[in-house]
Amino acid sequence: MEEDRRLTTRQAAELLGVKPATVYAYVSRGQLTSRRDPVGRGSSFDAGEVEALAARSRREAAAPSGEPSVRTSLTLIEPDRYYFRGVDAVELASRYRYEEVAEWLWSGSLAQGARFTAPPDSLAAARRAVDALPEHGGAVDRLRVATAAAAVADPLRFDLSPEAVLGSARCLIPTLVGALPQVGRNRFPADGRISRQLWARLTAREPDPDALAVLDLALGLLIDHDLAASTLAVRVAASARAHPYAVVSAGLGVLEGPLHGAAGRLAHRMLAEALERGGAAPVVADHLRAGRRVPGLGHRLYRGEDPRATALFARLEALPQAGPALGAAREVVATAAARRPGLHANVDLALAVLTVSCEMSAEAGETVFAVARTAGWIAHALEEYQERPLRMRPSGLYQGPRPPQPLP
Known part of the structure; x- marks a missing residue:
């Protein structure tokens, strides 16, 4: 036969x-x-x-012409909400921990109580590499270096079977978090949760359960958001059959752009300045006077408020220490909307409320974004590994001088 x-x-x-x-x-x-x-x-x-x-x-x-499209079964975005494998993403992230949401996105199965553990050799190599960086290195710099070190420590990284890729992912995420330097003395005992481990790398403040729950919610909400710029880079790398560590490195490289993951840093600084000056109106005015966009506002995929921001704002209301930053964020929205009706908060503004109110640095939101999105990048790599290799090879539209030209 x-x-x-x-x-x-x-x-x-x-x-x-x-x-x-x-x-x-x-x-x-x-x-x-x-x-x-x-x-x-x-x-x-x-x-x-x-x-x-x-x-x-x-x-x-x-496939429709115009914007490039890629088949995916991971995330569906509608004008007012988004879904992970058909399940409302906000409801999923509100009910389950980050690790469980990641497992759902990877496999479509809910692994309740999932824990990710960093292998000692991989973690030691990543920490040595990060410690060797100059002090002025940023969080994404550290994550990129930690990813490269973890890759070298994994001799099986070229195995692209789903089981091997998921095994690497469950080790890589806690390795990235564990390689980041702790903030302050951090006397508080750690547990196996990624959110708890990450907290100690973001602030010296003692983590109360409600604040940790907000951080975990942020991680779950940010896991994936369809084909953002960094995710598209990940799909291209996976199409060339790059191993999962190289795939994550590709995503981190794009994430550092000021129009992507770094947007949270700008929103943090804006809220901090608004609190220092006693109001958001003069800060918004300064942005507009300088011809700059007001950070934390607007999203081209949603007609109303970013559902991720809505979910985080609702949870932040339960934190007493978040009151001032939350008030400043609402004043930013109201001030900007008076000039441009229909302008709504996005997830960067909500994340900035968390980072400002919990005494985190301006780059903390970028760190949360990168750690969270690593799981989504792995999910997209798993999908792309099942497609024909090197399919993402567009043709250039040459606009240079027509040959033959004289030899220079």
């Missing part, structure tokens, strides 16, 4: 709608496998594999 399901080169070309030479190009790119015909002079191809490639090609050809 298996022999009956083999196709000649000509049959495969007809099914794919290409020339026979293109069939061999698919073989060289790893999109098809061939078997030399022991009797004839040509090659044969598995019919199921050819049919699957033809179906993928038809789906991609039918």
Whole structure:
């Protein structure tokens, strides 16, 4: 029966709608496998594999033009809410811990009580690498270096099977957190939760249960948000079959841009200045006078308030120490909306309320974002590993001088 399901080169070309030479190009790119015909002079191809490639090609050809699109089963964003594998993401992150939400995104199964543990060798290598950085290095600098060190410490990193990738992910996330320097003396006992471990790297303040719950909620809400710029970089890296550590490094590189993960730092500074000056109106006015965007406002995917911000604001109301920063954030929204109606808070502003009220640094929001999104990047890598390799190879629209040109 298996022999009956083999196709000649000509049959495969007809099914794919290409020339026979293109069939061999698919073989060289790893999109098809061939078997030399022991009797004839040509090659044969598995019919199921050819049919699957033809179906993928038809789906991609039918994709809408304009913005690039990538098939995913992870996150769906609607004008007023978003979903992880079909489940309301806010409800999921509000009920379950960050590790459990990550497991859901990775596998579609809820692993209640999930714990992530850093291997001692990997953690030691990451800490040594981070400790060697200059003191002025930022949090994302440390996370990138820690990722590279953890990769070198993992000899099995090139195994791209789902089981191996998930094993690496469950080790990498606590390694990244554990490699960050602790803030202050941090006399408070740690437990296995990522949120508790991360708290000690963000502030010297004693963690009360309500504040820790807000941090854990933020981690769960930020795990994924469809194809943000850093996630697209992750998909490109995974398409080239980069190992999971390299995939995360690609995401971290893009995340450091001022228009992506660093937006939380700007919102933190704005709220801190508003509290120092006794009101948000003059701070907003300064931003507008300088021609700068007011940080923490607006999101092109939502017509109203960012649902992640709504969820965090609601939880922050239970924190007495968050009252002043929460009031300043609302004044920012009201002041900006008076000039531009329909401008709403996004998750960066809500995260800034948390970082300001809990005495964290300006870059703490960026750190939370990076740690949280690492789980989402792994989820996208797992999906991309199941697609044909190197499929994300757009063609450049050349606009230079037409050849031939004289040799310089």
